[in-house]
Amino acid sequence: MSEEKKKEEKSRTQATKSEKAEVEKTAARSGKKGAGKSAKKVEVAKVPSVEEIVELAKGMDDKGQSEVVRGIVRNMRVISLAGLVKDLEEEFGVTAAAPAVAIASGPPQVEEEAEEKTIFDVILETVGDKKIPVIKVVRSLTSLGLKDAKALVDSAPEKIKEGVSKEEAEKIKSELEAVGAAVKIE
Numbered sequence: 001m002s003e004e005k006k007k008e009e010k011s012r013t014q015a016t017k018s019e020k021a022e023v024e025k026t027a028a029r030s031g032k033k034g035a036g037k038s039a040k041k042v043e044v045a046k047v048p049s050v051e052e053i054v055e056l057a058k059g060m061d062d063k064g065q066s067e068v069v070r071g072i073v074r075n076m077r078v079i080s081l082a083g084l085v086k087d088l089e090e091e092f093g094v095t096a097a098a099p100a101v102a103i104a105s106g107p108p109q110v111e112e113e114a115e116e117k118t119i120f121d122v123i124l125e126t127v128g129d130k131k132i133p134v135i136k137v138v139r140s141l142t143s144l145g146l147k148d149a150k151a152l153v154d155s156a157p158e159k160i161k162e163g164v165s166k167e168e169a170e171k172i173k174s175e176l177e178a179v180g181a182a183v184k185i186e
Contacts, residue, residue, distance in 0.1 A: 120169040121186045122161045127153055128180030137175050157184075 039048055048056075057065050073081065127134050131153065138160060139149040152158055158182075161172055171182040 088109055118165070119163050120166055121159050122164065122169050122172045122176075122182045123186060124153065124156045124158055124160050124176065125182040125184050127156055128182065130180045133179035134181045136174065137179055137181075141175070 053068070057068055060068070073084075076084070124134075124138070135146070135149050135153050137145065138144065138153055141160060142149065142152075144152065152160070160176070161169070164172070169185045173185055175181045
């Protein structure tokens, strides 16, 4: 008998013993004598052998086979799963380790001709000493209410305007710097 068949027979014998013990416990709880023996026969008849499961799976499509395997794995103990992984690694010559990431050689290539940027964001870096005038300018530039403008100024650094032309970004920057704020254009 091959080693695999011995393992299968041993696991089937262990399953039968544990099922018998479970049936006897159930019978003892119910107070029926002799119920364990007849229940055992019915319980054992419901457990298919590994060969029977394999034969059934051969007639299924990929999805059906996957569902059977997932169902089996879902009901396994973690220790049994670890052993299964080890057995699969040995049998198929694979490992369950994460693949290594390839490291690029050399720095990334930068385009020689960089396109001139036409859209800019204006970012309020710091407010400075005069917070109220900065809030007023932010309100006029963004059409925000007092509460929203104050929250925007308090959360600096924060974008004031996005997607504006270079001329408009420069204008916004000069207005905010005139009241003591530090502004950055990106």
